[in-house]
Amino acid sequence: MAVRRQNRLQPKLDAAEARLAATSLPEGGVWITEARNQALARLRTTGLPNARDEYWKYTRPDTLVQPEPVAAALYRPDEKTIFADLDRLHLTFVDGVLDVAASDPRALDGVEIQTLADAAAADIHWAREVYGVLEARGQDPVERPLAALNTAVATEGLAIRVTGKAARPIQLTYLQSAPDSDAMIHHVIRLEPGAELTVLENGPAAARLTQVIEVEVADGAAFHHIRAQGRTHERRAATHIFARLGRESAFKSFTLTANGALTRNDVVIEFTGDDALAHVAGAALGDGSDRTGFHHDDTIFITHDALNCESRQVFKKVLRNGATGVFQGKILVRKGAQKTDGYQISQALLLDGDSQFLAKPELEIYADDVACSHGSTSGAIDEDALFYLRSRGVPEGPATDLLILAFVAEAIDEIDDPAIAAALLERLESWLSRHRG
């Protein structure tokens, strides 16, 4: 038995060593060196994922794992940056590296924004209570080795500490400039009690992006995260959000994904204080006939370990021409987490017979006074509705778009800010107009 396990583990360990051999291990202050060494130890225990892993059955990790990224041709649609009309603090990364010259000064009332490098240079820093800590907690019971790898080697990213209510959101634009770029970004964010912050992310970052965001949301604090993932057709991304939520805190995250050869978005949330809420939502639109196809995977793990917390997972996927969508969503309610309200819905609209949706909804409940529900559906466009629209003069293409938008609406509705929702809707509509039929 032990021998067999060893045999299955060995290729994963080899893959980790191969990847590390192609990466330089960074220097830093005492606290981060310790965190990085611990992450390295985690990585060397699990190895990197392969297709035999339970949570990688539907998504082949090869191109995310291999030492060199697969090149991705640049995609620069002729349009302005999303959220450009919002009053926000704008920071730009190019190939995963902060471009100070192209970024706003990092000054925002109630918010300290440091580069990870600056935070790492210190011997003692607040970030040591978060960096690698939430990621490590998120490795159990499902290992996330690409996140451990990121914690071990990342040098780029931000350390953001929020002490008040941020007057403006922070927008992070990730540009790609080199076709073979390989970005490793790690943000560490702490919201002190009662603090509020919205982070907007957009852009592909690189041919391959491996990202970790760790967010500590203290009592009464609120964190909003909106992401418009890069529309570069050939890019690949493995992103992770690890959040720990205190009493009466709120965490809301929405991701719009259009295009991308391969996207794996992991969200791992842990409720540690009572009366908190977490909403995670996403809309993904993919056309499999794009140069390298479309494969999108949302893997969510929400652990309720406190009283009276509410979690919602709302994921919609629109798939055409052989695109693949994956949803693996879990609600774990620990013993004693009474009055938990957990909701999970994942739905796919398959616009043809070649596309597929693979869903693995999971509920694991050890408390007896909870309300948890989940649902998963996949279906085609409603022909009756389509005919109804056409009979009123709306041509087939726009009528189909209208029905697609209606399908996605439930996820978009999760966004509180109307201006942000409008910006994402505009993106969605422009994608639809370019990918008709």
Add this chain to the structure above:
Amino acid sequence: MLEIKNLHVKLEEEDKQILKGVDLSVESGKVHAIMGPNGSGKSTLSYVLSGRGGYVVTDGSATLDGIDLLEMEPEARAAAGLFLAFQYPVEIPGVGNMTFLRTAVNAQRKARGEAEMSSTEFLKEVRAKAKTLKIDAEMLKRPVNVGFSGGEKKRNEILQMAMLEPKMCILDETDSGLDVDAMKLVADGVNALRDAGRAFLVITHYQRLLDHIRPDVVHIMASGRIVKTGGPELALEVENNGYADILAEEA
């Protein structure tokens, strides 16, 4: 305006002939009614004219102002001025009624090479027309037909008709599921649209609706054919004696 000649239609999925030679001519400014027992092909006729899939035309023709309807996509028929008020209006969750109406109005205008309606102009018009049909602002905001009562759905059909201003209106059992008050409201909506340049084809089982929407011509349809044509008195005859007498007479 609407000319149907020797129209033969079968189901696409099975070898079943539904319409077996329908001849019908509806002139501009007139209201024609089609009555007939269940399964006579009335609703099929309305679907085939509006372009719903699932039917195959095996013979005959249907033209609107001389233009061949049967070769056109449903949206092109709509833009050409054909409108079908559905027997069962479809619910479309997630699409707001206003968005739907405005998209439809402007799509038709665009197809005809006309300028789109501005949002203020549209709002003004839709509010005025909704008011006469007793459709409140709340109903306009809701998703298309979702959570609407039977009467609300039918009123919503008439509102669409009023906004789209078609030349040829087909009403497929618009009276089904309506109480007397709702029927009167719907009939008033239809009557307000009666115009020298517009024609109606009212499909119904009962005389009741025709008390409110007075037809010029009444047709009796049976077994996929128009078997008898007459004036409004024909509807009364059906009401009093049922279809059996007429059908026996024609057989």
